[in-house]
Amino acid sequence: MAQTQTPPGLDGVIAAAKAQAPGRGLPPVHLWNPPNCGDIDIVIRKDGLWFHEGTPIGREALVRLFSTVLRKDDDGVYLVTPVEKLRITVEDAPFIATRVDRVGEALRFLTNVGDEVEAGPENAIRVEMEPDGQPRPYLHVRRGLEALIARPVFYELVEMAQERETPQGPTLGVASNGAWFPVGPARAHQL
Incomplete structure (x- = not known):
């Protein structure tokens, strides 16, 4: 054979x-x-x-x-x-998150390669700060691979964000599938 x-x-x-x-x-x-x-x-x-x-x-x-x-x-x-x-x-992340929608209690993202990902405990949102103070937000997609969250999508997240008191002080964050993710300092969306 x-x-x-x-x-x-x-x-x-x-x-x-x-x-x-x-x-x-x-x-x-x-x-x-x-x-x-x-x-x-x-x-x-x-x-x-x-x-x-x-x-x-x-x-x-x-x-x-x-x-x-x-x-x-x-x-x-x-x-x-x-x-x-x-x-x-x-060079950075292999994917780009190009869209976000609130679907019930979840934030559902779409990537530039067609992946649909719901943020939550298994797919965290994290925000790094650039040396110039600009945020660089990411979403875990699968098995260590992340998507950079496109700037317009990040602006949508900030608009959805609510303020919480944290050990670091008042912080803006978004909730999805029972998890809460900080996206920036309180009142950042008002600057």
């Missing part, structure tokens, strides 16, 4: 990602531990654009496909198939 070989490199990643049947969810990249490792010249820029060998990947469907086989390990972010693990470069 002949065994089908997965092509190496980019073609192999495409083949493995396509092999996941539609409607079955994300491939189990966390279970794959391929022996074949290396680097591939794919960069996800800070603005969420994907590049291969310096050229933008213009096919949205291909970017979405690649996003399903991303895995974050201690030493970097990889495109992973059952037979190959290829390190890529991510």
Whole structure:
């Protein structure tokens, strides 16, 4: 019986990602531990654009496909198939949260690659402060991979925020699925 070989490199990643049947969810990249490792010249820029060998990947469907086989390990972010693990470069976060909606008690986000994520205990919102004092907000998407929350979406969060007294003083935050996430100092939305 002949065994089908997965092509190496980019073609192999495409083949493995396509092999996941539609409607079955994300491939189990966390279970794959391929022996074949290396680097591939794919960069996800800070603005969420994907590049291969310096050229933008213009096919949205291909970017979405690649996003399903991303895995974050201690030493970097990889495109992973059952037979190959290829390190890529991510300048900030691999995804961008482009929309937020309040759905009952949950905040539901949509990313630039089509992931729908509800913030909560498993998918935290966190805000880092830049040296110039500007907030840099993130949402956990899956298995250590995060989405940078786009500035207009963050403004929506601040508008939804309510003030709470914390050990650090009055703080604005949002609640989702039973968890509360600080988004900035009190009265920040009034500045």
